[in-house]
Amino acid sequence: MNQSEKTAIKIYVPLFVLLVTVIVSVIIVYTKADQKEKQFTSKSNLWGMEINQSIYGNDGEKASESAKEEIDKLHRMISHKVEGSDIKKINDGAGEKWIRCNEETIKIIDRCVDICEKSEAMFDITTLKLTDLWGFEKKHKSLPDSMSIDKALDNIGYEQIKINRDVNRIKIDNDYSGINLSQVERGIACEAMLNVYKNMGVDYAVSSVDGVVGVYGNKPEQPFWKISIKEATDEQEEAAIGFIKLTNGYISTVGGNENKVLIGDKVYNKVINVKTGYPVENNIDSVTIVHNDAMIVNALSYICFNEGQEKCKELLESYGAQAIYVYNDKNIYVTPNLRESFTLVNTEYKLID
Numbered sequence: 092m093n094q095s096e097k098t099a100i101k102i103y104v105p106l107f108v109l110l111v112t113v114i115v116s117v118i119i120v121y122t123k124a125d126q127k128e129k130q131f132t133s134k135s136n137l138w139g140m141e142i143n144q145s146i147y148g149n150d151g152e153k154a155s156e157s158a159k160e161e162i163d164k165l166h167r168m169i170s171h172k173v174e175g176s177d178i179k180k181i182n183d184g185a186g187e188k189w190i191r192c193n194e195e196t197i198k199i200i201d202r203c204v205d206i207c208e209k210s211e212a213m214f215d216i217t218t219l220k221l222t223d224l225w226g227f228e229k230k231h232k233s234l235p236d237s238m239s240i241d242k243a244l245d246n247i248g249y250e251q252i253k254i255n256r257d258v259n260r261i262k263i264d265n266d267y268s269g270i271n272l273s274q275v276e277r278g279i280a281c282e283a284m285l286n287v288y289k290n291m292g293v294d295y296a297v298s299s300v301d302g303v304v305g306v307y308g309n310k311p312e313q314p315f316w317k318i319s320i321k322e323a324t325d326e327q328e329e330a331a332i333g334f335i336k337l338t339n340g341y342i343s344t345v346g347g348n349e350n351k352v353l354i355g356d357k358v359y360n361k362v363i364n365v366k367t368g369y370p371v372e373n374n375i376d377s378v379t380i381v382h383n384d385a386m387i388v389n390a391l392s393y394i395c396f397n398e399g400q401e402k403c404k405e406l407l408e409s410y411g412a413q414a415i416y417v418y419n420d421k422n423i424y425v426t427p428n429l430r431e432s433f434t435l436v437n438t439e440y441k442l443i444d
Contacts, residue, residue: 104373123243129294133154138166139228140277140300141168144284147149147308148294157291157315158284158298163281164305168193169272171219177261178270183375186266189255197259199386199412200252203275206390207249213394215249219269225370227361240368247365254431277303278389281341300346303389306337316434320379320415332417333435341385344418346377362396371397375418381429382412400424 097114131145131151136157144155161167171178171351177196184190201215221243224235249262256333263270270278280300285307288296297316308314315336322332335342350361378396391412395403400416407414413429421440424434435442 103306110236116270128393133157138170140280142280142284142300144298145297146288146293146296146298148292148370151293152290152292152295154293154438155289158287161283161287162280162300163236163284166276168196169199169279170275171269171271176234178272181261181263182269185263185268189260189262191258191260196254197261199272199275199279200261200270201254201256202386203272203390204249204252204254206275206387209409210363210390210394210412211407212249213374213402214274215247216270216272216274217247217249217251217263217265218267218363218365219271220246220267220270221363221368222273223269225363226414227352232352244365244368246249274393275386275389276388277301278343278385281305281314282385302349303341303385304343305341305385306339307340314338320344320377320417320433322417323345330437332437332440333413333433335379335381336395336432337381337431340381340383341388342381343347343381343385343388344377344379345392345396346375362393362399373399375399375416377417377424378417379415379417380407380412381414382410388412 105352120154129148129151130268131144131146133155137143142159142162143185143222144158148155165317166175167173169365170176171182175191177190180190181192208214221240224239237386246265246267248265251268252270253262253264255261258315277300281303282305284298285296286304288307292306295310297304297306299305302406304318306318309388310316315338317334318337319334321329322330345362351358352361358373361372363369364371375396380388380395382391387410391407391410395414395416407426413430413432414427416424417440418424422443423435423440424443
């Protein structure tokens with residue numbers, strides 16, 4: 092190799108490297124810009140549930156529609172309000188019939204019964220007669236009488252649910268009982284949405300069904316999602332109390348004004364205590380649970396709102412779940428393993444040990 096060739100190599104190799112670097116940089120910038128253009132957001136209401144979706148990547152609109160279709164299918168299968176659903180058939184045949192169900196229904200009921208057992212019946216899905224008495228979703232609400240409440244309480248018991256997995260059949264032994272999955276349906280729906288995103292290959296997404304929020308995939312600009320914990324003011328406006336850094340999984344919040352209803356001249360919580368038969372009365376404004384299972388996070392949020400911090404400590408630990416308790420006096424308790432991920436932004440509130 093002569094001197095002129097060596098000189099050319101010294102000149103052109105760095106230029107080539109520089110050119111490659113510029114091209115790669117342009118591709119990265121273009122990809123990020125293109126990625127922003129591929130964000131799809133939607134807000135809808137389905138079966139009384141508010142659904143929010145923010146999807147990034149290809150086919151966001153298609154993924155959003157597919158997710159809503161999946162929620163619609165699930166609701167028609169597991170809602171006790173829908174004629175012809177598996178749960179409606181089970182409830183109508185209570186005390187008499189074994190009902191053949193979809194395999195997915197069997198799995199959902201199985202998981203619910205497991206939560207009932209582990210919570211020592213702090214959570215129970217056989218509360219339909221009791222919740223129907225209170226009728227919080229009815230236009231004209233009235234207080235049920237104590238005798239009717241006592242009768243409903245006497246007939247609550249998840250042990251009445253019998254499952255024959257070999258032939259996909261379910262039966263309720265007691266004819267004055269019924270299954271109500273309203274305290275886990277939002278979690279089931281949110282999990283279904285994230286499964287749709289995964290199957291359709293979207294890049295990343297954050298979605299919510301009422302108070303249940305799920306995140307999917309990794310954001311390129313930061314390794315976590317910031318999910319706000321909000322308060323509902325008397326004017327029904329929401330203001331952030333703080334936020335959680337969430338890398339994956341779900342959060343579920345129960346409480347605030349959206350969970351209250353006026354009957355006569357008194358405001359009641361819509362969450363009913365399955366031990367007393369009456370709406371919960373305590374000093375908790377809201378509870379937020381963090382866990383990687385959507386059904387569990389939904390159920391635990393109701394349990395912890397109902398039973399309180401001390402009673403639920405062991406249950407949370409057994410699931411490896413974390414919690415934020417917001418009290419009426421604006422004190423906030425955050426479980427130890429969640430404290431580094433929670434940031435308080437509203438100075439009216441105070442973190443307590």
